[in-house]
Amino acid sequence: MATVWDAAEVKSTGRSSRQSAHVALPATKTGAPRVRRRLGxxxxxxxxxxxxxxxxxxxxxxxxxxxxxxxxILSAPWTVVEAFGRLIEQGRLQDNFVTSASRALIGLSIGLVIGTLLAVIAGLSRIGEALIDGPIQIKRAIPTLALIPLLILWFGIGEGMKVTTIVLAVIIPIYIHTHNALRSIDSRYVELAETLRMSQKDFILQVVLPGALPGFLLGLRFAVTLCWVSLVVVEQINATSGLGYMIDLARTYGQTDVILVGLVVYVLLGLVSDGLVRLLERRVLTWRRTLAN
Incomplete structure (x- = not known):
């Protein structure tokens, strides 16, 4: 028997048949309408x-x-708090934090500059894309941490190896998302720039960079996360300072409370840095919300 919509309900609610279809299902054999279950x-x-x-x-x-x-196996929370205060009193936590933050900041800054330049060159030039995109995709397929043995042979176990590892980890997300944003710029803006006979410099500053900014900021969020992940690893390889060194030294002596202190600091650094990038994104991309409204 063919199913029918409950016209009485539609009439009583005053909704159109199209609107009611989202609320009521076809009537059952007894004539009572079935209630739609919302998905999500x-x-x-x-x-x-x-x-x-x-x-x-x-x-x-x-x-x-x-x-x-x-x-x-796992120290009590109050023991971790005591260890936190003890490390601050001794100055160990502050010294290792400054060292780790310096390495992360240097590696992140260099990676941002290199990744952005490579993305702009590859995004604006077919020749640049042919020369750059292939090696970047090869590096993308190779985990950065797998390159550490080779980087140790090239740079030793000093600061150069640690910063280079962070740079290589940061470049990939910055390049991928910025390059994709450049390729996704609306062609109408390009045609408008040609109509206005904008110079190459003005075209890059007023069309290309604003158009690529959302992708760059998205890549920056991934880059910040990979920066801290890489830092944790490289600081546990023959390091003499840094949060990773403090954690590895605590592992040697079985100090789980100190290990947890280091992990908590890493978590806070990751959350704070991601929050700062998101705040920057909201401030910088206000024009998108203005256009949407």
């Missing part, structure tokens, strides 16, 4: 993103307080 995650939960981490901390506190967690 449902309404947003206040502070939903904080529930998971808070639950993990509560389990950690409860397990430590009840003796369910061996302190030799």
């Amino acid at each position: 995650p449902g309404p947003a939960i206040p502070f939903g993103l904080q529930i998971g981490p808070a639950l993990l901390v509560l389990l950690w506190v409860g397990g430590s307080a009840l003796g369910l967690i061996d302190p030799r």
Whole structure:
């Protein structure tokens, strides 16, 4: 028997047949309309993103307080807080933090400049793309951390190897997302620039760079994350300073509380740096929201 829509419900609600189709399903054999089940995650939960981490901390506190967690495997939260204060009092945490932050900042800055220049050259020139895109894709297929043995042979185990590792990790996301944004610039803007007879310099400054900015900022978020990941690894390879060195030294002596302090600092650095990039993105890309409105 053919199904029919419940016309009475449509008439009582005052909605059109097209609108009601999103609310009611075809009538069943008994004549009663079936209720549509909404797909998706449902309404947003206040502070939903904080529930998971808070639950993990509560389990950690409860397990430590009840003796369910061996302190030799995972130190209690209050022990980690004590270790945090002790490291600050001794000055070890500040010194290692400054060293790590300096390495990350230098590597990130160099990687941003190189990645952006390569993306602009490849994005504006077919010859540049033919020369640059291939090697970049090859590097993309090779994990940066897999190159560490080769980098040690080339640069030794000093600062040069550590900074170079971070630079190589940062270049890829910056290049990929910026290059993709350049290739995705609306052709109408290019035609308008040609109509206005803009110079090459004005074209790059007023059309190319603003058009590539969203992709660059997206690549910057990935680059910051990879920067910290690379830093953690290289600082545990024959280093004598830095947060990674502090963590590796604590592993040698079985100091899980110090290890957790270092991990917490890394987490905070990652969250803060990502938050700064997102804040920069909101401030710089205000023109997109203006156009959307």
